[in-house]
Amino acid sequence: MNPYQGYLYAYPHKTAYRRLDPRPLLSDVWAKERQDALFGYVHLPFCEMRCGFCNLFTRANPPDEQVSAYLSQLRRQARAVRESLDHDAVFARLAIGGGTPTYLTAPELEDLFGIVGETFGTGLPLSVETSPATATPDRLAVLAAHGTTRISMGVQSFLDSEAHAAGRPQRLPEVHAALRSIRDARIPVLNIDLIYGIDGQTEQTWQHSLDEALRWDPEELYLYPLYVRPLTGLGRRAHAREDWDRQRLGLYRQAVDVLTAAGYEQHSMRQFRRAGAPEPDGPDYCCQDDGMVGLGCGARSYTTELHYSFDYAVAVSEVRAVIDDYLSRDEDDFRYAEIGFHLDEIEQRRRWLLKSLLRADGVDPVAYRDRFGTSHVHDFAQLGELVERGWLNDDRTVLTADGLAHSDAVGPWLVSGPVREAMGTWVPR
Incomplete structure (x- = not known):
């Protein structure tokens, strides 16, 4: 069996969702659900660049006015969604992802945290995604001031040549500066993402990236096998190496040995957590049993019987069309679920x-x-x-x-x- 068929991070995947007819009211969707330990997620569909391996719902370098419009629309959606939940609904975990949330300027992040606080509450375990180019001291200061407990940054490789081969035009000094700024901000948990299976990568260069990551003593590491997906930058360059699976599997096993020896515990194929790292301090949350409430045009939400979201796309023009559609909606439109999957x-x-x-x-x-x-x-x-x-x-x-x-x-x-x-x-x- 081919070891690399797909990353099943959610079930079912958004490509199984279909338009709901009639559209159910969110107040009806959530009426019979337990709402004492929810996950709140906010999606920002903007980045400073689109990496070659990325099939996430995101747009690179949007006009400033679109970012402002998105935050205004996010507030309207948040108001409609919150009114659809029980008045005493409780959130146990929060996350802000994308895209790259720290693409926003520091003042824009302040606006975003105002929305998050009004909708989900404050003082909860909060994870935020960032990038080397946007993990600047002023932005990180906003994150820290609003109680961010975990920050995750995609480095992918500590060699510029490998990062560029994966379609990520970053520079190593920028990566190190970002990591220094994150540590200076004293956010409790740092996660570093790395990718294995990049063209030209060897056991030696992979070891170099692992060693460089460990120098920062991250509380978590996520290791991702490279995938070449349709409509992405790398998807236009078909991967023909017959031994690619064997290589990725070998690099994975190498990393397991290295991280285990360094005191990390493996929680999944991708997640490694340093023994003794700070644990989330908040209400218990179980992804198998508790629901999720998503805000933003790329966010999914789920209840026991219905998973729902807005439309899903990867191609640049289609992503822009979905964002434009989201920005054109009336606030009342956000009181309905539109595209989803009913789980029997x-x-x-x-x-x-x-x-x-x-x-x-x-x-x-x-x-x-x-x-x-x-x-x-x-x-x-x-x-x-x-x-x-x-x-x-x-x-x-x-x-x-x-x-x-x-x-x-x-x-x-x-x-x-x-x-x-x-x-x-x-x-x-």
Whole structure:
């Protein structure tokens, strides 16, 4: 089985979403949901550049007036969405992503945090994404002043030649300056993203990036295998190397050994966390059971039975069209869910399984039975095939080391037929 079929970071993927007719009111969508431990997410679809590997919903270098208009519209959406929830709804975690939220200027970030505070509350664990070019002291000061507890920066490689090969025109002095500024801002958790499988990368150059990252003593590291996806910069340059899978798998295993020896604990195929790093101090949140409320035109939201968002696109012209559509809407329009996917009980069980199995600590069989009244082993007999491959332990709760390494095969393999069909009929745009 090909080890690199796709990153299943959410289930189902947005390419399985379809237009909802009729559009349900958000107040009805959330009426029967527990709202005592929600995740709040805000999406900023702007960056200073579009990396060659990126298929995220983002626009590079938008006009200043569009950024201002977006913040104004975000406030309108936030007001409509908050009024659709219970007045005593409680948020347990917050995140601001994109795009690159710190593309905003320091005054614009102040405006953004005003929206976040009014909608979700303050004093909660808060993660913000940044980039080497935008992690400037003035912006970081705003993040720190508003209680940011985690900042994540995509470095990808500590060699300019490799960063450029991945379609990321950054310079190493800029990376080091950004990391120094982040540490000076005293934000409790620093995460550094790295990519393996870049053209020209070797065990030696990968070791160099790992060593350079460890010099900053980050609380977290996320390691991503490079993917070449349609409509991205690298997607126009087909990857033809027959041994690419073998190379990526070797670099992954090298990193596991290096980070384990350095005192990091592996939480998933991608996430490594330093032993003793600060833990979020706030209400418990469980992504398998608790809902998420998203703001912004690229954000998804989910309840037990419905996942919803705005339209999804990758191509530059299509992304701009979706942003323009978002900016043209009346506030009342934000009281409805427009594009989404209804999860029946079978899909709810599958999502719960996937969100658990792809973590290093695996499935909690008691929690699964408490939630659904059945055994995950009974509901998903195909897990036996993973046991036979040596990828899953005998009681079918935890992936083996080899299974964790093949997470990007296991996840897509467990996608249901209906979701797979919906994703297959989505037209890239």
